[in-house]
Amino acid sequence: MTTTPEGRKGAASAAAGPAATPAYETLALERDADHGVTILTLSRPAKRNAMSPRLHEEMTEALEYLRYDPATRVVVLTGAGTSFCAGMDLKEFFIDLREKPAEYDRITRLAVEWRGRTLRFFPKPTIAMVNGYCFGGAFSIVEGCDLAIAAEEATFGLSEINFGLFPGGSVSKSLANLLRPRDALFYGLTGTPFDGKRAAEIGFVNYAVPLAHLRDDVLAIARTMATKDPEALRATKEAYRHSLSMDWDAAMSYSFAREQAVTLAQHDAWRKEGIGDFLQGRYRPGLGARPTPTE
Numbered sequence: 001m002t003t004t005p006e007g008r009k010g011a012a013s014a015a016a017g018p019a020a021t022p023a024y025e026t027l028a029l030e031r032d033a034d035h036g037v038t039i040l041t042l043s044r045p046a047k048r049n050a051m052s053p054r055l056h057e058e059m060t061e062a063l064e065y066l067r068y069d070p071a072t073r074v075v076v077l078t079g080a081g082t083s084f085c086a087g088m089d090l091k092e093f094f095i096d097l098r099e100k101p102a103e104y105d106r107i108t109r110l111a112v113e114w115r116g117r118t119l120r121f122f123p124k125p126t127i128a129m130v131n132g133y134c135f136g137g138a139f140s141i142v143e144g145c146d147l148a149i150a151a152e153e154a155t156f157g158l159s160e161i162n163f164g165l166f167p168g169g170s171v172s173k174s175l176a177n178l179l180r181p182r183d184a185l186f187y188g189l190t191g192t193p194f195d196g197k198r199a200a201e202i203g204f205v206n207y208a209v210p211l212a213h214l215r216d217d218v219l220a221i222a223r224t225m226a227t228k229d230p231e232a233l234r235a236t237k238e239a240y241r242h243s244l245s246m247d248w249d250a251a252m253s254y255s256f257a258r259e260q261a262v263t264l265a266q267h268d269a270w271r272k273e274g275i276g277d278f279l280q281g282r283y284r285p286g287l288g289a290r291p292t293p294t295e
Contacts, residue, residue, distance in 0.1 A: 026055040027062055028080065036073030036226035037219060038066060039129075045081030048133055050089040053097070056110040063118050073226040075122070076218055077145060078129040084154065087136025090163075108169070111137070116170040119144030120241060123234045125225045129218045130196065130205060135159045136171065142204065143174035146237060149218050150196035151211035156204070157193035178204055231265045 021029060030039040040062060042049035066072045079085050088094065088111075097104040119126055119141070128142045130150035135157045142148045150156075158175075160167050167175060167188055175184040183202045187194065196208035209217050225233065235258050243251040 022062070022065055024058045024062065026052065027058050029062070031071065032219060032223070033071060035219075035223040036071065037076060037222040038069070038072040038074070039076045039078060040066070041078050041080050042085050043080040044089075045079075045083065047089060048083035048086035049079040049081070050086040051111065051137060052089040052092045053103075053107045055089075056107055056114065060110050060114050060118070063114055063122065067123060072124060073230060074125045074127065074222040076127045076129050076222055077141060078131050081132070083133040084128075084130045085135070085138035085141060086133055087138050087159065112170045115140040115144045116173065121238070123237075124230070125222075125233055125237070127218055127222055128205070129214060130154045130156075130199075131211065131214060136167070137169060139167070139204075140170040140174040143178050147221070148205040149214065149221070150199050150205040150208045151214045152196040152208045153211045154196040154199070154208070155193050156187075156195070156199050157191060158188045159191055161189060162191040229266065229269070231262050235259075235262045 021031075023029075024043075026042070026044055028041040028043045030041065031037075032039070042051075042055065044050060044052065044055065063075075066075055093107065093111075097107065115137070125147070126145040128145040128148040130142060130148060131154065132151065133155050134142065134150075136159050139156075139158065158167050158171070160171075166172070172188075175188065179202060186192070194202075196205065199205045200208045239255055239258055242254055246254060
């Protein structure tokens with residue numbers, strides 16, 4: 001696995017094309033090139049990877065780059081050191097921008113957009129690998145990803161109530177999307193922290209594993225997804241996300257139209273090869289993936 005270290009000031013624009021791997025001040029890109037997996041790491045360990053204005057700018061650029069990067073089939077988001085993300089950088093965001101309303105609004109829009117919309121509708125699968133502290137605004141990163149796997153030792157918390165605020169921005173919507181009302185309100189109103197095991201119990205993450213096994217476990221899942229057809233992966237995500245806000249008739253119409261789009265993009269491969277190989281007895285879809293032509 002190769003790592004792109006932090007380096008120059010600023011990030012390469014997505015316009016530079018997928019051939020030039022960018023470097024960042026607040027993020028790090030690590031490639032599992034043989035398997036099509038890219039690990040995008042929040043890299044402000046001295047600040048517990050708190051989200052600064054610069055991090056929001058760079059994350060916006062990085063996700064745009066990875067959207068069109070042909071070497072990336074699955075994106076894993078995690079944090080450097082012992083933290084996943086401590087939420088917003090309270091000083092740089094709430095204090096330093098207090099007298100700059102236009103800049104505050106610009107950064108707020110970036111912060112909400114990449115967590116609340118870009119991640120949710122990203123065309124490639126995303127996994128939150130929660131390796132440590134996960135507070136406040138970081139909940140929206142976890143919720144925005146398609147899957148989330150946590151270390152059992154990770155610590156989660158909605159800390160806003162402890163300094164007289166509430167889970168604002170995209171966080172309250174993230175809680176409403178994933179958690180039962182009793183759980184969302186209990187942790188939002190009390191600020192009580194909880195660990196990775198509890199995060200799995202309340203459905204905030206898929207499951208939790210010991211920290212020592214977290215990376216291997218997540219990469220195994222990412223590599224498995226990277227072997228699937230990218231059009232089918234994207235359609236799976238979009239059909240689910242969009243169906244949440246549709247009535248039955250609209251959802252059926254969308255699903256039919258999306259199936260036609262997948263068929264066209266694949267040149268009917270799911271029917272000719274996917275179902276065709278099943279009918280020839282080469283595999284059983286319910287028990288495993290279709291073998292590749294070299295197998």
